[in-house]
Amino acid sequence: MRVAFDVERAVREIPNVEEFPGLARAWRWSPMFRFVFSLAMNAEGTRIHQVNARDSFDEDLARAVLTFAREHRAGLGDDPRPFEVVPGFSHPGYDFDAVVAIQPEIHGYYVGRNEELNEVVVGVFPAYVREFSGNETPEEAFFRFKRMLNAADMTREAAPFLRMKFDNTRTGGGSEGDLRGFTTPDVLLRELALLEGAPGSFLEYENRHGRVWRIEWNGSWTVDGEAREHAPAAAEVLETLN
Template identity: 50%
Template sequence: MNFDDVLAGVEGAEPISGMLEAWRWSPTPRFVFSLALDSKRNCAYQMNVIDHFDQGLVIAVLEFAKDRHLAEEVKDDTPFTVAPGFTTEFHGFDVVVAVPPAVHQYHFGRGNALGEQIIGVFPAYSCEFSGHETLEEAIHRFKRMIRPTVVERPVAPYLRMRYENTRTGSGSLGPSRGFTTTDVLLRELALLEGTVGSFVEWENFRGEVWHVTWDGSWLINGSVSEPLSETAVLSTLGCPESP
């Protein structure tokens, strides 16, 4: 594919100042798409942002992806390729994540072949990925939970949970833990006291599991304990504080 020819047909595409073989364009007033060719020129990396375009961060992510040749690390069975060692002066991100076309779906349905040659990249936090996500899980996390286009986003930790509360009658379906958010975890833990037979169980990105019940006293992984504070609960997820 001749990327120059393809980009010539992208309305409003212009070179990114300070970076070679890189372009940006805005399909709508809120979005800015940025793309940079890999040094081998057989694929490109694209980072999309909404509302707040931080050119320094975008260039840093694209240059990191190019220097690491992340396209060579992306595999069909690992929909999130997490590359550590990324740092920025004004953000807490510690990794750059690359995703294949099946996850990002950029340019699909637009009548050109560009999408199949694009590796989506974005800055993220290592605690957001286990490395064992299925394709379906990765698409769900990418589109609905991580919000990679939002530069100033809060941390979205990898958090799987199941629970049952005998007082409220609420609970998860089946024996498997499902993806959820920290506010749900904290809410269900707060509702646990005084509900014999209830439990809350969650798993972090390392595969570590906590099982909390109340039976006249707090039991955490089978041992009597003081109730976990909000800070202690969040620390089990291994994430930095939200920027």
């Protein structure tokens, strides 16, 4: 008969682990001075929420995130999404408006160290609602979590959900294939600025709601099939990413 995995014991056996101040059944540990990992047990004692911080640990913020995640059972449902976005979070001094939960196959926090512990840990981090569509595939969530969101930086700004494809006949730049790929607002604005003077060029981008805009320059501007005298202003474009 297989012995049930003792979650709390596994946490307490982590080297240098200590109680997290002001939060019941919660701990923190640091593998080196740049990182602090904060953990809190769920009510049933079967799963753990974990917040990672790199060069930015704020004890009050970490406590608030863990408390919010515990109260809302973030990521603990039977069929959690790759990114489970729980809106309504706030904390003084920060603009975060959500907490996001990620599953073990995405975060991999204890892979190669303690596989059983890894499987019961739900990663959580403070976030912005505009960063997620809610329809990300596991592959998309893995890419964005590992490459774009910088979730362990507690001082980070939003990285809005944005997918784009483009082609510029003058610079020779462009995306590969027919699909829109994830990118950042600065890349979108840079390519928009380069469109003028490049006949036959375009860019097409999608926000978190699935709304798509297509901007073309062929001697004059066209936005979603309608002629315009000028290109959309940067502020107008950024507003569409909210």
